[in-house]
Structure formats: structure tokens, C-alpha cells
Amino acid sequence: MRSYLTSLSSSSHRHIFTKFRRSLSSHPPPTVTMSTEDSLRRALSDKQSTIDARGNEIRQLKSFGASKSEIDEAVKALNALKLEKSSIESQLKASISGEGNGSAVSKEAFRQAVVNTLERRLFYIPSFKIYRGVAGLYDYGPPGCAVKSNVLAFWRQHFVLEEDMLEVDCPCVTPEVVLKASGHVDKFTDLMVKDEKTGLCYRADHLLKDHCKDKLEKDLAISAEKAAELKHVLAVLDDLSAEQLGAKIKEYGIVAPDTKNSLSDPYPFNLMFQTQIGPSGASTGYMRPETAQGIFVNFRDLYYYNGNKLPFAAAQIGQAFRNEISPRQGLLRVREFTLAEIEHFVDPDDKSHPKYSEVSKLEFLMFPSDEQMSGQSAKRLCLGEAVSKGIVNNQTLAYFIGRVYLFLTRLGIDEERLRFRQHLPNEMAHYAADCWDAEIESSYGWIECVGIADRSAYDLRAHTNNSGVALVAQEKFAEPKEVEKVVITPVKKELGLAFKGNQKMVVEALEAMNEKEAMGMKAALESKGEAEFEVCTLDNPKVLIKKNMVSISKEIKKEHQRVFTPSVIEPSFGIGRIIYCLYEHSFYMRPSKAGDEQLNVFRFPPLVAPIKCTVFPLVQNQKYEEVAKKISKSLTAAGISNKKDITGTSIGKRYARTDELGVPFAVTVDSTTSVTIRERDTKEQVRVNVDEVAAVVKDVSEGRITWADVLQKYPAHVSASADE
């Protein structure tokens, strides 16, 4: 009970809230070592002072009527100084734009190339485009929809099926009582400011962030101290209160970007879409901001379904909704998105995992909080060692980190651009035991795509307390155990006299003490006659408990079972973000055969590719078209998505079209008995009999054989025609 009481009195933000909110903020906090940029700023400011001084000297020389040669000499020296200054400026500019890794310009250009291809080939479409769209809403067009469907199918195979999870599917419309219990109604907010004249709304932290970044990037004249201050603001941005944010906005004179009008003070805006359930207007509901609550409220039934045994995991894939104040960053910050969430329920006293050994030898980039705080960077660690050294809290958490690593890399995420970052103490909810985010590097920086959190018993306790239904597990003992138990008996009469209206809260807090706290109080009462005590639910939490207000004793009891609230370990996947990063990691350009243009390619693994295979006749010809039709039909019957292309376009153009959709294999019909299969990235071709081709494409698409196997088994085909 204790942790529940304290949890109410501090932030009850769920890990996932922050996870999907602050992805682009600049953690980890910068360390205070002297950077090149700092020294350049100092040099620049010194140089400017010298220039100013010399300028003054020249003016004095002139007013004192110094000789022309003397003045000329001084001007020449001044001009030299100015040249030096401008050289420092150039270095500083280079140093700023070179921050992070890679040039900002080339990242921007790369992103544009990816996004142009995605939009032109309808991987996605801004929703309701013909009505000028709605910020933060996107459609998946045909290839995007197929990619999403493949990612979700693989997620089901990799997690639900292989881990025997209980999948559920709950509605998006959620009554207020559920989201009140989870803390969303009160706490799921962003701070907003309004243009005082037009009423236009902005996210307060975005404006402050933009201001600081702009100053740092464009104003070379600011001092190294000022630069350090701005960087500090960026580092602590997520921790600023409404008052602190408001003060900074005032201090920096930040105005509405569109109108230059002044801004209101920041105030919280709840990010849930609100609605009414039923016609009466008396029943408020929200579109769920995450899918997890649907699982928690069903814990009792799911536990029963699992034969009243722990551990087990439940999973859910579904839409979630967040009414962002002003969505930015394209597909990464949207108002409606697909989440895939797992809630793994486990005995808090035993977080070992039976399949742990299957992942413990994996090695990949990890970024523990200690390394972040001491200014180091992420490094390759062996998962098993991270657990044994206490860096990762427990085996089950580590097991899921390992499974997430396997999931993402099998999808095609580049493992060099994937890291697992531990939450810093200030990022983590007080009840959480440990949290790690799978972050993927994209042109926007490191993006949080999966959160893996050990949330302890917080969620089940919150719903137990609010619904009155005990969401607990039992462990039956083989034979009754004698247990020494602390018995805490508050004396309500005395407490009532001392605390009046607050009595109930004091009683609850006393009863919620754990053994150590209770025995500490007992000792204090016995030695001093009174004890200091904190009641987190009170406005003034510190109270003094006297000896006559509570009796504390240890008793031996026979118990037949242990009743406890399970801990929950929650891996939560932002499917749209994973897909967007996958697009960036899969995209590359290569010159056309003639060398006159750059062709776009997505190197999707067959598992993810929206279409597995194209089929086309080499030339327009009825016989070849018949064969193409037959092959296409047998592929379809085998469940392999494919596309015929019987246009008369040149074979090179047809390959280019399919490369741009990431189609891994192309079958070209150049005879009625055998055909060629071409692999997208190597452009290698083999020759296969017409009757075998569907089976070969199916096997290689579904990963039963590799392209290398195909190359070995079938004769290579060297193209005679101008096919690329």
C-alpha cells in the first residue's frame, strides 16, 4: 500500500507518456568539459574586444591628429584582426553545424530524398489532402499499408506466438473512470502558451527550444557563458515547471512565431481526445492514449485463463490517440498511431526468465545511465554481463531487451544505428524499477521507438484501489508456513483527536508501512515516546506520531498462501516510428546503367517488403503474357504478394520502378519454358523453370532458403539486353 500512497503524491506519469513525448529532446545532459565550440566562442569574443579597442585607438589617433602613416599602420593591423575574426567565425559555424554526427545539410537532403520517394509512391499520404489535410494525421497508402501489415504479422509471430502471449483487443473509446485511475485525466498534459491576440496555440517547450537552438546556431556573437546557459536550458527542458518555462519565455522575450504578438503564461493542456459516450451528455469518455489500460483492467480474467499461474504476458495491437498541440516532424509525431504493447506479469520476488539463456550472449549498443551522466557514449555490451553487473535490473527485463533487439534487426534496422538507452533517474517514474528505450538513429536524431519498463506493481494497484476489485495473484504453499508478521493497529480515537479531518489519511499511511518502517517507528516510540512520520497524501506531510496513537507488534501466523500484486514489465512499440526509421535505414541511391540519373532503392528484407515479387514479360507478346499470368496466379495462391507489369516500358525502367518499392525479386519472362529471377540489391539473375519459379520465390521470400542457396542451385543468367 505504501508505494500506492506515495505514488499519488508525486508524478504518476507513465513511462510511456514521456517516452513518446520527449523523443527529440537533447538528453543526455551535456557534460561541462571545454568543447571546441566553447573555446572558439571565447576566442571570437576576445578578438571582438581587441577589435573594439583598436578601433577606439584609431579614433583617438585621428582626433589627436596623428600622422597618416601612423594611422594607416593601425588600420592595417585592425583589418588583419578582422580577417582573423572572420576565420574564427567560419570555424565556429563549422563546429556548430558539425555537432551531432554528419552534416545537418546532408541529413536534411537525405531525408527529403526518402520522404519524396515515400510520398510519390504512396507509402503514405497526408490524410484528407483534398481538404488541405489535418496536421499530425497520415494515411498509409498501398505499399505502406503492406509494410505495416508485414511488420505486425512478424510482431505477432515473434512475440505473441513464440512467447505464448494472451492477445486481447479492446475498444479505443474509454470511460473517464479508467483513465482517472491510470492518472491520464489529471497528468497527461503538455504545457501550452497562447498568442494573446489571435489565440493560436504553441507548445511552450518547443518555443523555448527553438529560441535556444536558433541563438546557438545563428548568433555567433553570444558569449561562451551565454551559449553554456542556453545549452543547459536545452538539457533540462523536460524538467521545467510551468512557472520556470514561463519565466524563461519572458526573460528571453520570446513572442508568437507567426505574429510576433506576446504570449500567455504556460498552462497544462490535456492531450486526450475527449468525447461523450451515449446521448445523455453525462458520460465523458476519451480516445485511449495507449492500449495498456485495456490489459490491466482485464488482469483477473487473464490470470484465470492462464490457469492462475504467473508469469504470463498479455499483448495488444491497436490505435492510440494523442491530441498534440502542434504536431511537427512528419511521421514521427502524429495524433493517431498504432501501438503494440506487451504487459508481462511476474512475481516481484522472482524476475528470472526461463528463456533468458537464449538472449544472454547477445551483444549490442547499450547506453547505461551512468555513462550518460559522465559524458561517455553508448558502447557494445553483452546483455548477460549487463545483468550480472546490475546494470539491467533483472532477467525478465533483459530478456525483452534481447527479444526487441532481435525483432528490430530482423526487420532491417541497422544495428549500428540502434541503441538501448537507460532512463536517467529524473526521467523515470518513482515506482519504476528500471526503464530502457530502444532508440533508432534517423535524420531527426535518436528516436525512441520501443520502451521497455519494469513498472513494478503500480498499474494493478491503481486499478485495484479505484475499482475495488483486487487485481492480485496467489501463491499456494505446499504446506502452511509460520510467518512472523508485523501487526500495525492505529488507535483511531487518539489519531482523531490529534489530526481531525486528516485522521483517515494518517491511518492509511500507518497501515501501509512496510516491515522495516514499522519496526523503526516501534523503536522510536519505545525510546523517545514519539516518531516523525511522513503522510504523502497530506499538504503538510510531516506529522508527529505519539506512543498512544498506534500499537506495533510482531506476531507469528500460520499462512496457507501468499497474496501479492504482480509486477509488470512493459515493452511498448511505436509501430509507425519503427516503420519510418526502417524506411530511412533501407533507402539508398545508385546510378542508372547509363549513369545519367540516380535511382532510388529500398533494401527491405523480403519479410517486410510490401510486394515480394514482380512478374513481367520481357517484351509485349501474348505467349509471354500468358506465362506471366500463370506465374502470378500461382504466387497469389501461395500467399506471395506480387504484381504483374505488362506495360511496354523498357525492362530497365520496370526494374527501377520495383526497386523504388523495395520489391526484392523480379521474374522476367523471356521464354515459355524457363524464366529469370533477379535479386534487387545484387542485380544478380538466375534461370529457373516456369513450374518451379513460384516455389523458389516463396521459399526465398519466407526465409526458408537464402539468395545464396538460389545462386548455387540454379544457373546464373547474364543479361544480354539493356536491362540496367
Added chain:
Amino acid sequence: MRSYLTSLSSSSHRHIFTKFRRSLSSHPPPTVTMSTEDSLRRALSDKQSTIDARGNEIRQLKSFGASKSEIDEAVKALNALKLEKSSIESQLKASISGEGNGSAVSKEAFRQAVVNTLERRLFYIPSFKIYRGVAGLYDYGPPGCAVKSNVLAFWRQHFVLEEDMLEVDCPCVTPEVVLKASGHVDKFTDLMVKDEKTGLCYRADHLLKDHCKDKLEKDLAISAEKAAELKHVLAVLDDLSAEQLGAKIKEYGIVAPDTKNSLSDPYPFNLMFQTQIGPSGASTGYMRPETAQGIFVNFRDLYYYNGNKLPFAAAQIGQAFRNEISPRQGLLRVREFTLAEIEHFVDPDDKSHPKYSEVSKLEFLMFPSDEQMSGQSAKRLCLGEAVSKGIVNNQTLAYFIGRVYLFLTRLGIDEERLRFRQHLPNEMAHYAADCWDAEIESSYGWIECVGIADRSAYDLRAHTNNSGVALVAQEKFAEPKEVEKVVITPVKKELGLAFKGNQKMVVEALEAMNEKEAMGMKAALESKGEAEFEVCTLDNPKVLIKKNMVSISKEIKKEHQRVFTPSVIEPSFGIGRIIYCLYEHSFYMRPSKAGDEQLNVFRFPPLVAPIKCTVFPLVQNQKYEEVAKKISKSLTAAGISNKKDITGTSIGKRYARTDELGVPFAVTVDSTTSVTIRERDTKEQVRVNVDEVAAVVKDVSEGRITWADVLQKYPAHVSASADE
């Protein structure tokens, strides 16, 4: 333009609105032949009159002081009459409860058995149960979720993949402008009445329907005429206006069922969940009531993606939302549900379908509107004949009817309880060319589960007009064609003088005339100097057009292409309803081996079954458990959902548990070299080597071989133990 103008002035309800609204209403209208029930009501009322008359006679006899024997004789006759009356009453009761087919009581009992099993085994769970739930919201628990996922995967294979459809995935949150254009903001309503004291809300038609049904079922004393009137009300219920409904409610003295308070007049309540997009409060949005609009607004991009060619189909699977006034009928009438919709775009001048011949020979139950109106019942028809006789409007519509039939029966819907019912003229939107519903018979009656409508050009025109973006297709002519075209030139000055502020609407209506209308007006103007004309957008639509107000002529023009709005044929699937009907059609009970209890079985085909196979050791034994684990692992790797059961429960009980989940195959490990596979419905068993078993189960689960093939290939196993 004409049809758009007229469409605005009459109901623009989409077919699908009514489809999912009125499923339980009593179409077709009853024919006016004399039924048994009618004649019994007449007999009962005659008998009552006779009894009343005889009662009066007896009172008169007594007052005139007649002899005891005379009075006794009369009383005896009266009692005989009363006996006859009560016999008629019994017959009437039987006749009423026997209406429809099958006894209402046994249907109710059957439904309870199905629903109890579904709820106990977590096929579904009332959402937010621990908070007392929300009417009309349900979760899918683990087996329900698996069934849904299987149904959707098959839908994708059967429609999207096999028909090369363009799948899209659009958000649920939809801005008002889109749903204003589609007609939902103005017309997507149900009529509601409020308890005048408590404010409780009811659907007006439900109250009237309940009143009429109650009277008919429970009040045996009403006259045959009154009964006929009530039946007529039930038949026309869906067509009653707010005023007519209100009048009936007053006439029958219907009050609030919960409080007996009086009711308000009926008024329209919009069924969309409303919300605000963004923080300003200035941008109203709704949760989409269907997925189709997301496809229509993307028509231009999808047409381009398809190489600017018709026909093509787009498809979407997703959540839809309807804020029902007072949801009833469990899983059939819910506030949030999954729709799978197809929009097939086709040239209105050519609705043939290239694959029509693949379905034209299918035969199944069809219920054309003529048969409904003449009081006949549904009958088996050959689809091809229905098209050639003009019963089904066109080949493409018929093609989809055939594909839907194949889809539903392959899922396991009983084809004897599946019919395709044509909409009656009064059910169909004025712009629709033809509509058929796939109706499945369940314990609730015939339920509309799929709507297949030819909606002509309505939707694309609506969005063209509202967005200003032309959603049209082009047909380029091989060489320019000379076309005779009607040119209509309104003379604005004269029209302005005559119609003042209404001038614009008259001009638009004149310009929107089709050729026939224009030539009719030209003839009238030439012969009479004036013509009557209807402008639907005016309050008083009838106007008089004079000769000087418009010039109409025919001109020859050279055209290079034809620009037109495609027609759309829309098959729309209510996935939750299909799944519920599938549960009822798959459920049966059989006695346990000992004969002491009835066991529940779902006879799902492997395609649909939530788990394909269970694996269990015959007895608790480490060697057998190892084998079971190995088999389960190889099944999982092959993507076959399976469940181990290593509890010590009797084998019979374990079979019963899996039968109740509809698991088609059970592997029992009774040796370390070979095991048995049992088929659920026949309870037959074969013996298969441990190494082969996963491949056999995969092949038979995925339909590559049948159980009969397995029986032939592997030796039968006759169980020696008490396994059932």
C-alpha cells in the same frame, strides 16, 4: 451535376447507414393474406362476445326469478363456452410463439449456451468490467482475438491479394468538412425520446417496436384488426418520420419503460462520437462512422497509383464508431467495431467483370425484392441467371456477391442459413443502382453482415463538389471523336430580373440538365414560349422559364477524351457480426463418454480456429513432456498456433477443454517415437512419427491436405484408455 443537386434535396443516407441500423426490423412487409393467428384472434373475440351475452342472459334469468334448473343449465353452457375460449387462447399463444421458425424458447436457450461458453472461455469480455462496463463495448479475449485475426488474414488473402486491391489505412479521427460532404453530419441520426423527468434517453423506434410486439405476444384480447394494425406499424417502422413516430407513441400511450414517466417528442440524435482536433477548440472532428470516406478522398492518388486505369478496387480494414443511443443485442449492436470495406471503381458505361465467369455458376439462397413484396421466401438461384434475367443489376455487383458467398462459407458459415437479400425500393438511396445484403440467420433472426451496393457516382461527386478537387477518370480516345453536344446558355440578365436572389440556383439547375431534359425544354420554349422547370435547391422548386431566359442548341465538337465520374461498387463487411454468427453456426453439444454431461464444441475450420493444435503428454512423465515441448516448438517455428497442456488432468477433460475452444487437432504423446493426432469432430485418431507430426499438422491446418488424406496415409489409432 443534376444528380448531385437532387441528391441533396432528398435523403443522402448511405446504404451502409441503414444496413447497420435496421438489421432486426421486420422486413419484408407482411402480405395481407389471412393467417391462422388472425382467425384465432377473430374466434377468440367472437367467443368473448358470446360469453358476455350469455352472462347477461343469466343475470336477467336471475332477476326475473327463473327456475334453478333453468339457471343451472345456462351456467353449464357458459362454462363450456369458457372452456372453449381458453382452448382458443392456448392455440393462439402457440401460434404467436411459433411465428418465425423454431421455438423462441429453444433459440433463447441455444444462444445462452453459446454466449456462456464464449464468455467463460474469454472469446469476449464486456469492456471495463471491473468498473461495471460500458454498454455496447466489448473486448476480444485471447481466443476471440485469434479468431478475428484469422478472419482478417483470410479476408486479405481472399480479397486484397487475389483481386489485386489497393489497401489503405486511414485515421479514425476525421475533420468535420469530410463528414459534412458525405452527409453524415446532417443525416447520420437516430430518433430519440427523453424521459421528461429523469432525462433518460431511448430510441423512439425501439419503444414503439417493443410496445407493438408486447401487445401482439401477450395481449390475447386484442382484435384481429388491432393486431393487423400493430403488425403494419412494425413493418413500416423504419420509414416513419419523427412526427409519425411521435404521434404513434402518443396514440398508444407509451411511457418511459424504467420510470413510467411521459416522454418528449422524438428528435434526431447524431450517432457520431464528436471531439475537438488540436487545442484551440475551433476544429470539430468525429470518430469515423465507416472507413469508406478515407478511400473516396484519396481517389485521385489511388487512380494515379493504378496507372490511371479503371477498374480498380481499394480496400480498408479498421475501426468505426457509432454512439448508439441504447445498445442492445450483445455483440451485434456495438459502439465500436471493425469494418472491412472495398470500394471498386468502375466505368459507369461498362460494369462487366473479367473474372465474372469464375462465379456465374454458383448457386445459393437469394431473396430478390419482387419475391419479398409478393410474400414469397428466399430461394436458390444461379448467380449467372440472376444477372441475365436482370435481377442483379450488373456483372461486377454479381461478382462481389459470389466472392462474398465463397468468403463466408469458407469461414464456416452454414450456407443453408445464408441468404442474399435485395434492398426494397424504399430501403435504397435514390442514387443507388442496386443493393444486396448478405444476411446470416442467428438466434436473433436474419442479421445483415455484409452490404454489397452499387452506389453509382454519388460519393466521388459529393467530395468533388465540396473539396473543389475533381475526382474523375479519363478515357483517352485513340483518335478524336466528333460528338454532338447540347450547349445550354442561361441569359443571366433576364434570369436576374425574374428570380432576383435565386438567380444563381436557377442558372446552376439549367446548366445541370442532361440532354433529354434540355431538348424537352427547347421544344417547349419553341412551341409555347415557356417551360415548367424544377429547381430542387429552392424552397419552392417549381419555376417558369421563358424563351428569353436561356438558349439551348446542339453543336458538333471534336473531343480527344471522355472525362467522367466513376461508379463505385461497395462491399462492406461487419467483421464482429460475421464472427458472432460464425460462433453460433459452429457451436454444438455432445454427450461425454460417460454420458453424464453435455460437452460444448466449436467446429471451426482450421482456417478460423484460434489455436490449431494442442500438445499433451498422456501421463505426467518427463520423457513425454520433453517430446511434447519439442513438437510444440517445431509447430511454433512453422507459424502454427498451439498450446501445451502438461497438467495432470484426465485426457478426456483435456480433450473437452480444447473442443470448447474449437481446436481442430490434438497431439497426444504416449511414446517417445510416435504420437497420436486426434481430429475434433470425428474424434478419430492416427499414429504419426514424432518427426513428421509438425509437418502433418501444418499441412492439414493450412488446407494443403484434408483429414481424409491423413486417415489414408497414417495408421488409425484405437484408444485403449478412457480418453473420452
